[in-house]
Amino acid sequence: MKITELFFTALRSLLTNRRRSILTVLGIVIGIASVITIISLGKGVEKATLKNLQASSSGKQSTVVDYYADDLNSTASGFEASDLALINASQTSFGLVKADIVSDNDGSAESEASINGADQNVTVKLLKHPSSDLEILSGHNISQNNIMLADPVALISKKLATSFYSSVNQALNTSVTINGISYQVIGVFKEDMGLDDVAISKTTYERSNNGEAGNKLKLTFNRGENVSKQTKKIVSLLNKQGSHHLQGSYEHMDMGAILKGVGSVINGLTYFISAIAGISLFIAGIGVMNMMYISVSERTQEIGIRLAIGASPKSILLQFLLEAVLLTGMGGVLGFGIGCGLAWLISLFLPFRAVVGLESFILAFGVSAIVGIVFGIFPARQASKKNLIDILK
Template sequence: MLGIVIGIASVITIISLGKGVEKATLKNLQASNSGKQSTVVEYYADDLNAAESGFNESDLSLLNSAGASFGLAEAHIINDDNGTVDVQASLNGSEQNVTVKLLKRSSSEQEISAGHNISQNNITFADPVALISKKLAASIYIQPNRALDTAVIVNGISYHVIGVFENADDFHDIMIPKKVYKKSNISNVGNKLKLVFNRGENVSKQTKKIVSLLNKQGSHHLQGSYEHIEMGQILKGIGSVINSLTYFISAIAGISLFIAGIGVMNMMYISVSERTREIGIRLAIGATPKNILFQFLLEAVLLTGIGGLIGFGIGGGLAWLISLFLPFRAVIGVGSFLLAFCVSTFVGILFGILPAKNAANKNLIDILR
């Protein structure tokens, strides 16, 4: 029974923690702390040159006027980038993975160790100039000032290095005008619209209605189309991956159940051999081989079943205790209880059937001798 208890407890602990991870992960992905859920609608222009827009204040007004019918709590426009991009750049014949800061205005506030800053004129006239960090310049050119008047190639555009800036932080390696970068990265993707729904709303259904409304009355519906990512399918996929990993690890832990089952079978064989006289007496007073079979099989199932129930209690308690030190709580449901009960019962039947058959096949004459 101890082997069954340990095996079931291990499996229940892992499954309970895995379910807790799944619940916490999906909750964090689809809802805010207040329980409100959000989704994002994107705009795709038919013409590449029209991709700078997509949503404006008229779209917000349209949604606000009909927000109640969609269960919409709020909506706001998201810019297409946050001012930085991670790209591959070529410096002095060397390919480097770098973080580029896209400048909308002069970098006059940036501390320069060699050369000079990017001016507002450079920004206005979209001059292909660049600043590189002192750290990056030292790694490529040994002496940072040697980087001046060299070229750095980003997405096929050659930028003239006019300055080396001090590394106040490690977030940026290169700075270039945003206008120049945008010219080399033409896209038909406009800005985005984030929708936040009230708690309990069917986000997928309501988002489809909003997208349909925008495609009919949106500010740019004649120049492109509005689409959204179906988060429900993505979340379902994430949940499936977490479940698969949980059950895989549980299966490994469940190997101990196989070992415990062999122990149960050996114990039952010993019990049958030690209770030969009992079997003989029962046969002599009218018991059938089937009665003997069910007696020993029931004993094996009771042994493993009780062990499974004890293991479920220990496993659930252990998972709860462990989760106190984790950022999520273990989930112990009816499914875990049924799993513990069914698996332990199956182990009892599987490994108890042979000893039970051995007991049922004993010959009364041989026993009396």
């Protein structure tokens, strides 16, 4: 019997007992849907976690190199124009698009300041927005307008004001010079545990320093470059020839390796949970086997007639095996659709979106087909081994 005839014969047999077939396939649908839902959400978590590893919309990738001075009290910046020239000289070999010095990246900077004619090492708080955490004792706070216009205005702490002036009020409208730029003092604030001495606009600070010095270097690479490998080369070069390599060290945190490790852990957890959910497929497989055994016993007369008209035991085995695979295959396709829909619905309430790929469909259909073969082979073999003489008796 041709494979197409076997297919339609198996399909007609399943449709003859629709209710039983539907109830049997329900276990496969639930199992596959559970696995696909978990894997799709797991892939969504992985994609969101590894987002920083992906290239930008233009295909470019970036990373950051930090400078750490051996002298913790040093206010000298680790990166200067000479470092940019050193890196740019080998820009092509590194696959670099550009290198930029970042003057500050964590909201504060150590700097040397001149207050009332005296030099002082200060901690500068860089404001992206007006700070409500600062308690103004005299004068007024830096406004959003000051920040947007990059006005050279500053707030100083009560400690600095009383150290260099007779009172906090006398400090108002004076100037404080930071890195050669003069800022007008418009207010005095109460120290927050003494951590900050001066507060200025981050925009003003970065514009006034023209990105010529800082302790962070942002590297932008071409599409497809091995960012970790190339950054290590640049760090090695800086530690040998950098402007301050004798006073400190240049370091790079390989976020790529860290995030890939996180991704592997997420993948492991996803597949572990999926395996637990897949136990329902084993239970469903037993249900398929039970149904097929019942079907074989009920259709003894049909098997006898087919053997009598010349059907081979092999064709009998293939027909019943095909019925089991059709049953689980339909369950796999249905389960895949339901799983995708469920994952999408759940992801609407999460900060990431479920990811469904072709491999998920192949997994759903492949696993369901394997379940059909594994749990359908024994009933099919029993059907193929029936003896015509015994059936006629």
